[in-house]
Amino acid sequence: MRLVVARCSVDYAGRLTAHLPLATRLLMVKADGSVLVHSDGGSYKPLNWMSPPCTLLTTPAEGPAAEAGATQTWRVASTKSDDVLVVSVHEVLSDTSVDLGVDPGLVKDGVEAHLQRLLAEQIEHLGSGYALVRREHPTPIGPVDILCRDAVGGSVAVEIKRRGDIDGVEQLTRYLELMNRDPHLAPVAGVFAAQEIKPQARVLATDRGIRCVVLDYEAMRGVDDPTTRLF
Structure with a gap:
């Protein structure tokens, strides 16, 4: 730098x-x-x-x-x-x-790290036919949370946040720009997953062709079963 x-x-x-x-x-x-x-x-x-x-x-x-x-x-x-x-x-x-070297990436807080592990174990939340490739897939600017394949075998990069805002969409956009230069992965689609996604972030993600997925943390960790709710 x-x-x-x-x-x-x-x-x-x-x-x-x-x-x-x-x-x-x-x-x-x-x-x-x-x-x-x-x-x-x-x-x-x-x-x-x-x-x-x-x-x-x-x-x-x-x-x-x-x-x-x-x-x-x-x-x-x-x-x-x-x-x-x-x-x-x-x-x-x-x-x-100053040569800063390779950054190890952002250290997630407890909930965010747990969300990443749960989604990797329950990758079907992204859709039928999805399969996990790996967690923390490395890129030159840091690891993307999850790399997976969709039902037709296409590469999908998933960025996970507790609260999804515009900065998270920008972060995923940078990952996608780099990953789509790799002929072994391209084309790479993007999924922005969070417990809550702000309206501005959803608009920006949609404009950039990134799909948004809202995660139910309590249901994923088995604390809340959505099938037993009255409302």
Whole structure:
């Protein structure tokens, strides 16, 4: 990972246009190719970013950017669309690179880990004919919770959350992008499974072709039998 603190302005063009005027910001370049622009606020959310796959080209500033005082131009271009992120760097205050190595992935809390085990044991909750391949299937950015096959033998990646929100859908989307590059797995479908799925997450998942499944944790662990309910 490369972390650059610099005075810079940022312009984005693609599905929309956006401009960040000159200010001191953190530029984060990750090993997966993503580039994120952060300020000293806004919690974990970047002000702007480019997701992989993309290319980063750094050149000396020219033309209007140089006349405005920029010394470098970072041009980050998506390889799947016409989206472009242009960072005009005026002054570099810090430039550090650190090899973080392979991340072991998120350590699940008790309920989430238990849900993963239960669903692996009761994979039929995803549909008739589904078969488990493995839990914690590795990808370059961390393990996807479950890899399984559907009734016709297609690969299916399952991400499990206790409460499903937009971040979980984005996480599964990144896994699917990488897994679909593997000819031994592709095409890989996605299933977003959770005890509760927020409406915004469901809309985003549906838009991206990801199926949502609501899990009844109590019934799966044998505490509550849904066949005995009056309502």
